[in-house]
Amino acid sequence: MTATHTRPRAGATASAVGDVLALVLLPVPLVAAVVAGAFTGGGSRRWFGGRGESRRAEAQAAKDAAAAAFYELDSAQRDLRISIETITAVDSSAGARRAVEGFEALGRRIDEVSHRYIAAVDAHDLDRDDLEPAVASRARDELNRAEGELAGVKAELDRFGEGLRPLLDTAESQLARLAPAVERARAALLAASNALDSVRSSGMRADSLAARLAALAPELTMLNQGAGRHGVPETLHRADRVLRDAEAVRTEAERLPERAAEIDRRLVSLRTRAEALTTRAGSVEPVLSELRRRFSAACWQDLQPVPEQASLGVRQAVEKLREAAEAREEQRWPDATALLGTVRALLNSTDEAVSAAGDRLQRLNAVAKDPQREIDRTRFALRDAQRLAMAGRHTPDPRHAGPLDDAVARLDRAVAALEGRHPDYWQFLTENEAVRADAARVVERIREERGAAGV
Known part of the structure; x- marks a missing residue:
């Protein structure tokens, strides 16, 4: 927005300076006569006394106030335009689009009042020597009205800017x-x-x-x-x-x-383990021979595939080790890491199978020598569960008593099965483990129920 403010005309100023110089050059009596003539109507300017000058001053004050309002509005509009540009540079949401539309509508309103202000300024030359008092009054009223409109739009602009604060902050x-x-x-x-x-x-x-x-x-x-x-x-x-x-x-x-050093360490470690497991796998067959000689088929039949499984597992592990070493040399680090994981899984499963045969023989030897130790261990677990079920009660809860009674019956049947000529000690061991597991589940259920009840 721009406004044109009128200044005193250059010709008038030059004329005034010339008049002063002429007076200075005149003889003293003539200067006195000229000055006297100026106050008796001899000059060209029309004077209206104090009233006319007062209205000119009021109009000039209104013009100054309107100019200040105009510049304030222009500055506020420039600042808000920067805010709008900041928002649109970041935000393409519907809220941002509405902000742009609102700013454009305010811009049109600002243009309207600005044009009226500029027209009011251009319509009145307040520096004219022959400015009529009525014209000065009209100029004052029009400029006051323009100043009010400019201030009103400025207030609208300020309110609009406050509403943009959340978008602008973001x-x-x-x-x-x-x-x-x-x-x-x-x-x-x-x-x-x-x-x-x-x-x-x-x-x-x-x-x-x-x-x-x-x-x-x-x-x-x-x-x-x-x-x-x-x-x-x-x-x-x-x-x-x-x-x-x-x-x-x-x-x-x-x-x-x-990572490369860790792969190298794992290659060495797994290679050593594979060699040791190869040696251990050779001991499975003698263990199976003793199981066959001393115990019934039910005690060892499931272990028959172990020697072949162990041999195959070791061979596969060694092959994967070779591939892992090759991947490491070629610096295919993810492949080397994945292959070493496969080797470890193969060795773990082979180790478990080989260990199962030795563990089976050891446990069967122990229970064949003293089955009572296993029986006592199971009865202790059952009695402990029964005491907990009766704690604070005269009669047990059927939900707890039923599974415990069934577990006692299972134990009795397992003990009775040992009286045959070739007892199945493995079946006896697995039944005892199952009974102890049943008792443990009852104990856990009781504690959960009492914990929920706050007992």
Whole structure:
């Protein structure tokens, strides 16, 4: 918005200066005559006395007030335009679009009152020598009215600006994050590149890490193009993504020497374990022979496949070890790690199968020598559960007593089965374990119920 304010005419000023010089050059009697003539109607200006000058002053004061209101409104509109531009740079929501529409509507209203103000200023030359008092009054009224309209629109603009505060706060917050986020992303990329260079200088290829870092180059290009091209929200998301991915590359690159050393240690350890398990697998057959000789078929029949399973498991583990070593030499670190995990699983399952035969023989020997020890252990578990079921009661809860009575009956049947010529000691052991498990479940149920009841 602009306004034209009239100034005294240059010609009038020059004329006044000439008049003064002429008076100075005249003889003293003539100067006195000219001055006297000016006060007796000899001059060209019409004077209206104090009343006319008072109205001219009032009009000038109204003009000054309107000019101040005009400039205040113009400044407020400029500030609010910056706020709107800040919001639209970050926010494309419906709320932001409504803010733009509201600002444009206010702009049209501002243009209207500004045009009326400028027209009022241009319509009246308050510096004219022959300004009529009525004209001065009319100018004062029009300028006062313009000043009121300008102040009113300024108030509307201020209220509109207050309503934008939540949107503006959010936009300013995002803009404040923008530069640091982009700088952090660039720094992370540089750190990842330096870490990768350091690792590769030690003889490691790190091809997969190099490929991941190269894939971030287009992202860096778009970051460098700036938010003006790609938008603030998208640039912030891109910066966060680049930062996260670059830090992951840097971390893995820095850990690569340690990872290689760990793979080397695991290769040695698992190779040693595989050799030891090969030796142990050879002892399974003698154990099975003793089981067959001393115990009924039910005690060892499920262990018959163990020797073959152990031999196969060891062979597979050794083959996977060879593949893992090859992957390590080729620096295929993920493949080497995965293969070593497979080797460990194979050795674990083979170890369990080999150990099962020895453990079976040991347990069967113990129960054949003294079955009463197993019986006492089971009866103790049952009595403990029965005491808990009766605590604070005259009669047990049927939900607890029923399973315990069944468990006692199972134990009695297992003990009776030992009286045969070739008792199935393995069945006896498994039944005892099942009875103790039933008792433990009853105990757990009782404690849960009493805990829920606050007992």
